[in-house]
Amino acid sequence: MLAPTLFILFITGFVPFLYVLVVSFFDWNTFAQNPEPQFAGVNNFRRLVFDEAFLKSVGLTLKFTFFVLVSQLVIGFALAKLMMRNFPLKGLFRTVHTLPLMIAPIAVGATWRLMTVPGLGPIPHFMGKWFDISYVLSRFPDQAFATVVIMDIWHWTPLVTLTLLAGLSNVPEEPLEQARIDGAREWRIFWDITLPFLKPVLLTTIFIRLMDALRTVDEVWMLTGGGPGAATRFIGLYIWKIVFPKTDYGYGSAMSVLTLYMTIVLCWLLYVAMTGMKENKK
Amino acid sequence: MNRGFFHSKTVTVIFWLCMSMLTLVPIWWMFLVSVKRRVDLFGAPSFFLDVSSMTWDNYAVVLGNPVFRKYMFNSLVVATSNAVLVSVLALLAAYAMSRYKLPGKDNIFFWVLTNRMAPPAVFLLPLFLLYTTVFVVGDWSLFDTRIGLILLYCVFNLPFAFWLLQGMVDGIPQELDEAAYVDGASTFYVLRTVIFPLARPGLAVTAILTWVFAWNEYLFASTLTSVHARTITTGLAEFVTVTGTNWGQLAAVAVLTLLPAALVLALVQRHIVAGLTFGAVKG
Amino acid sequence: MSDRREGFLPIKTNTFDRVFISVVLFIAIGLLWMRFLEQALPLWGAAVLSALVGQWIIRKG
Numbered sequence: 001m002l003a004p005t006l007f008i009l010f011i012t013g014f015v016p017f018l019y020v021l022v023v024s025f026f027d028w029n030t031f032a033q034n035p036e037p038q039f040a041g042v043n044n045f046r047r048l049v050f051d052e053a054f055l056k057s058v059g060l061t062l063k064f065t066f067f068v069l070v071s072q073l074v075i076g077f078a079l080a081k082l083m084m085r086n087f088p089l090k091g092l093f094r095t096v097h098t099l100p101l102m103i104a105p106i107a108v109g110a111t112w113r114l115m116t117v118p119g120l121g122p123i124p125h126f127m128g129k130w131f132d133i134s135y136v137l138s139r140f141p142d143q144a145f146a147t148v149v150i151m152d153i154w155h156w157t158p159l160v161t162l163t164l165l166a167g168l169s170n171v172p173e174e175p176l177e178q179a180r181i182d183g184a185r186e187w188r189i190f191w192d193i194t195l196p197f198l199k200p201v202l203l204t205t206i207f208i209r210l211m212d213a214l215r216t217v218d219e220v221w222m223l224t225g226g227g228p229g230a231a232t233r234f235i236g237l238y239i240w241k242i243v244f245p246k247t248d249y250g251y252g253s254a255m256s257v258l259t260l261y262m263t264i265v266l267c268w269l270l271y272v273a274m275t276g277m278k279e280n281k282k
Numbered sequence: 283m284n285r286g287f288f289h290s291k292t293v294t295v296i297f298w299l300c301m302s303m304l305t306l307v308p309i310w311w312m313f314l315v316s317v318k319r320r321v322d323l324f325g326a327p328s329f330f331l332d333v334s335s336m337t338w339d340n341y342a343v344v345l346g347n348p349v350f351r352k353y354m355f356n357s358l359v360v361a362t363s364n365a366v367l368v369s370v371l372a373l374l375a376a377y378a379m380s381r382y383k384l385p386g387k388d389n390i391f392f393w394v395l396t397n398r399m400a401p402p403a404v405f406l407l408p409l410f411l412l413y414t415t416v417f418v419v420g421d422w423s424l425f426d427t428r429i430g431l432i433l434l435y436c437v438f439n440l441p442f443a444f445w446l447l448q449g450m451v452d453g454i455p456q457e458l459d460e461a462a463y464v465d466g467a468s469t470f471y472v473l474r475t476v477i478f479p480l481a482r483p484g485l486a487v488t489a490i491l492t493w494v495f496a497w498n499e500y501l502f503a504s505t506l507t508s509v510h511a512r513t514i515t516t517g518l519a520e521f522v523t524v525t526g527t528n529w530g531q532l533a534a535v536a537v538l539t540l541l542p543a544a545l546v547l548a549l550v551q552r553h554i555v556a557g558l559t560f561g562a563v564k565g
Numbered sequence: 566m567s568d569r570r571e572g573f574l575p576i577k578t579n580t581f582d583r584v585f586i587s588v589v590l591f592i593a594i595g596l597l598w599m600r601f602l603e604q605a606l607p608l609w610g611a612a613v614l615s616a617l618v619g620q621w622i623i624r625k626g
Contacts, residue, residue, distance in 0.1 A: 001469075005375035005440060006390070012437045013397040016408035019416075023408065042599070042608070049600040079301070087291045093298040096305055098551055102543035103309075104498035106515045110536040111308045113522070114315050120529055122311060122327040154308070162555040215401035218500045222519060236403035240501065249411060256404040258596075263401055265589055 017260075024253035031247050044254035054255060056230060057238040058262070064145070064234060065213040068152045072209060073202075075153065076160025083165050098162065100155050109222025112151045116223070137224055141231030144224045148232050151219055156212065160205055167201030168194075203271075210270065214263055235259050309540070316340050316533035323529055340534035350535070353517040357497055360428050360513060364435045365493035369485055371436075372443035373451070377477060379444075380451040381459070391448075398441040402501050409434065413506055426507045434502050439492040446491075446553070450484030451477065487553045494543045514539055580623070587619035594618070 024044055028037035048054060083094065100108065115121045116137050127135040137144045171194055179189045195202075217236035220226065226233035226241060233242075239259065243252040287293065310329065317336045344350055379387065413425040424430035458480075459472045467475075478485075500515040507516065518539055521532040598611035 001374040001378035002384070002390070005371045005394070005444060008371065008433065008436045009394060009397050009440060012409075012434055013400070013405075016405050016412060017400075019412060020404070020408035023411065042595070045596060046599050046603075049596050082294060082297060085289070085291075085294050087294040087298070089295065089298075093302055095548060095551055096302040098554060099305060099309070099544060099547060101554055102494060102547050103540045104500065104515055104543065106498075106500040106518055107536045107539045110518055110532060110539075111312045114312050114529065114533055114536075115308050117529065119324045120315070120327075122329070125327050154305070158305075159555070166555060211399055211401070215403060217403055218515075222522065225522075236401065236501075239403045240406060240505070244407065244410075244505070249407060252407045256407055259401065260404045261589075261592055263404075265593075268585075268589075 020253045020256050023250055024257045026250045026253075028250040029246075029248045037250070040250060044251050045258070047251060048254050048258060053230065053242075054235075054238060057233050057235050060145075060230075060232070061214060061234045061236075064149065064152075064216070064232075065210060067149045068156070068213050069206065069209055071149070071153055072157045072160045073206070076157050076205075077164050079157070079161040080164035080168055083161065084168055097158050099158075101158050103155075105155070105216075105218035106222055108151065108155050109219035112147070112154075112219070112223050116147060138228050141228055144228060144231050148220050148223060151223060152213065152216065155219065156209060160209065163201055163205045164198070167198045170201075171197040206270065207267065210267060211263065214266070312533050312536055315529055316537050318530060320530060340530040341538075344531050344534045344538070350517055353512050353514050354538070356428060356511055357514040360431045360435070360511075361493045361496040363428075363432045364439060364496040365489045367432065368436060368439045368443045368492045369447075369489045372440060372447045372488065373473075373477070373481065373485065375444050376447035376451045377473060379448055381456065394441045394444055398438050402438075405437070406501065406505050409502070410505055424506075426509060426511050428511045430506060431503060431511055431513070434506065435496045435499060438499075439495055442495070443488045443492050446488045447481065447484060450481050454480050487550050490546050490550050491553065494546065497539075497542060583623045587615075587622050590618055590622070591615040 023037070025040060025042070026037040027040040027043065029035070079097075083090070103111075116123050116135070118124045118136055124135040127133045134140075135143060137147060175193050176189060179193060184192075215236055216234060217240060220232050220234060221237060221241070224232045226237045239252060239255055243255060246252075307329070311327075314329070314331060315323065317331075317338065317340070319335055319337050319339070322332075322335055378384070379391070384390070410425075413430055414423055417424045424433070454477060459476050462472045462476050497513075498515065499513075500519065503511075503513045504516045504519060507513070514535070518532070518535045521527060521535060594615045595608070595611045598606075598608060598614075602610070
């Protein structure tokens with residue numbers, strides 16, 4: 001009974017992985033003089049480490065991931081704290097807050113595109129009117145990058161809020177109150193009591209968000225198209241829009257493999273840094 | 283600093299009202315654009331609905347377009363088939379996982395989950411090559427077929443459904459199906475009469491969420507289809523062209539794209555968090 | 566596989582962990598070598614170096 005599930009995942013998950021690994025060692029471009037795959041050793045990877053555009057998009061992706069992760073954790077934690085209070089219509093607010101999570105990333109991109117198109121969207125209008133800032137996504141790289149970050153915060157902070165909310169609800173009351181009676185400072189209580197209880201949830205949240213942020217493609221493509229120039233061209237976009245249409249399959253495969261490698265290493269490093277160092281788990 | 287003031291109910295509610303506004307404004311704006319006439323699009327933006335000049339023309343044009351209707355139909359077919367397929371397979375797998383002692387159980391489970399975690403852009407190229415050159419029978423290839431997409435969406439939906447149902451099936455007491463086996467029932471019979479009715483709420487949530495994920499998917503759909511099997515999300519992306527985008531229609535399509543997800547939100551709200559974090563966090 | 570132990574690495578590791586770390590380092594060394602050292606030294610150097618490092622980690626890590 002397990003067989004069909006494993007079989008389908010084998011075909012759609014494991015076979016492509018092996019395939020991309022094999023192809024990454026071949027020279028294969030259907031539009032080249034010799035369209036047949038030829039073994040090329042590590043030539044593709046050699047090309048890759050000197051590809052400035054690729055390295056730049058890697059750096060950009062890491063920068064993006066760092067910004068969204070930090071801001072989402074801070075905002076999400078604050079919102080979760082606020083959600084812990086009792087107030088009327090809590091359920092309704094919670095539902096509204098969850099809404100962005102369910103929207104297709106491509107529709108999120110479309111939404112923000114409509115918000116930011118010059119002449120049509122409210123953001124450029126009010127930026128110009130109130131702050132006298134000329135806001136044109138297709139012209140200013142920094143604005144484009146910032147907008148992409150803000151869009152991601154809008155889209156995914158609810159997830160952080162909800163997970164941290166679940167974590168906070170599990171923090172027992174007694175030690176907190178005991179500490180308050182003893183006159184401990186709030187940040188001390190947070191650091192010594194809340195945080196240890198929150199740690200597993202926090203870790204999972206960071207993990208999930210890290211992996212999702214590293215593979216952000218759809219929204220960004222819809223909002224900025226990776227531009228202006230290469231200002232928001234993340235790895236996913238680079239593979240999909242630059243390498244793919246050139247039908248340079250061997251090179252693209254090498255890039256995919258390296259991206260996967262970096263994703264795995266990054267997640268593993270984070271995992272070790274957060275669990276292994278302190279407790280030596282198991 | 284007056285802590286009492288900041289912790290009062292009124293302030294909290296006002297704060298959450300503002301937060302909800304922030305969440306809803308982009309979506310509301312999109313709806314506004316979708317019901318505006320073309321002449322009203324540009325000008326000082328207003329967040330209030332002008333009922334007198336409201337028009338449903340954009341929706342009429344979009345829904346009247348046979349190409350777009352086909353995209354929508356494809357999306358419906360792909361998402362629904364995928365949700366059904368995934369739910370059935372995952373129920374079987376979860377049952378096997380929960381009731382039988384299998385060697386390397388944890389490893390299987392872990393491997394299944396990693397399928398969900400891998401970045402899709404990495405798999406675009408191999409899948410494209412496999413679909414166009416390897417998985418080919420005569421003139422027929424998986425490329426640009428609905429079946430291709432249905433199978434492909436299993437990569438991220440199957441692990442998810444598997445995990446969700448695993449917890450569900452674990453919660454069904456084993457005595458129930460053992461009693462049925464003692465009476466001489468077949469595995470299939472037990473699944474149908476004991477497990478299925480008890481797992482129904484879980485199955486519903488699984489089916490709805492996988493449906494939404496399949497409906498929302500864009501990257502694979504845009505790469506592995508060209509004409510016949512395009513979905514609504516690729517249709518949405520096609521509206522953004524170099525030469526003059528029709529913003530009203532774009533907004534209308536975007537509203538149609540997010541509508542189903544928004545409609546089922548209330549039903550599955552409690553399970554979204556657990557679903558998106560693989561049950562590491564219970565919402 | 567569950568021979569968790571403490572070596573010179575900052576975490577407790579089992580055999581699988583150490584093999585994994587070695588493979589990760591192998592790839593990293595190879596790539597960095599290609600970028601910075603290959604003009605002067607052939608790529609075999611990276612392979613030899615990785616093999617030594619891997620050996621060391623699997624034995625003593």
